[in-house]
């Protein structure tokens with residue numbers, strides 16, 4: 001498990017290990033520094049390929065796991081993307097960097113103080129097309145119309161059936177699902193219906209229902 005001095009070293013490691021491949025993602029990863037998304041006292045570990053605590057019992061995901069999920073998700077410039085479980089805002093920022101100003105990212109987080117933190121963490125990037133909302137995303141974002149991409153960043157026991165209709169044609173949904181350890185699921189909407197692939201052996205914090213004001 002790598003530990004690195006700066007963001008570029010972390011990106012080089014993810015590329016060299018083969019998990020990070022596509023040009024939009026590599027470019028975004030170089031522009032979004034993970035150190036902006038971890039608590040100040042954990043900054044020295046910000047570039048390690050490890051999950052780290054962000055407070056309120058939650059974690060910023062392990063970079064190689066994020067890379068694996070985003071390679072399956074395949075976000076592209078100009079797309080509308082929904083993230084459920086924004087946490088620190090790190091993955092939302094990577095997505096916003098990829099889709100760019102012609103795109104849109106809506107990221108939902110159920111714990112209010114984390115939403116505030118994520119807004120602060122992403123401020124310096126000036127992503128006017130990124131919306132961080134305090135909301136329970138357990139059933140997705142039904143007011144949001146169709147999305148090109150949906151990323152779930154917390155694990156549900158089963159994939160909520162409400163999510164699939166929120167995916168547009170040729171849309172891709174990536175979500176961790178099941179009991180510990182979880183599978184990462186890729187669900188694609190094609191003209192013939194839905195296709196699903198499972199990738200076992202990942203660990204995520206649970207997808208819970210209800211909004212939390214925070215203590």
Ligand code: SAH
Pocket residue numbers: 058059060061084085086087088089090091092108109110111114135136137138139153154205206207208209210
């Ligand atoms: N993508 C985040 C990972 C955070 S961990 C990052 O880059 O930091 C997953 C997050 O999902 C936690 O912050 C948790 O509070 C949130 N979460 C869990 N259930 C949720 C729900 N139903 N709606 C919205 N957020 C939820």
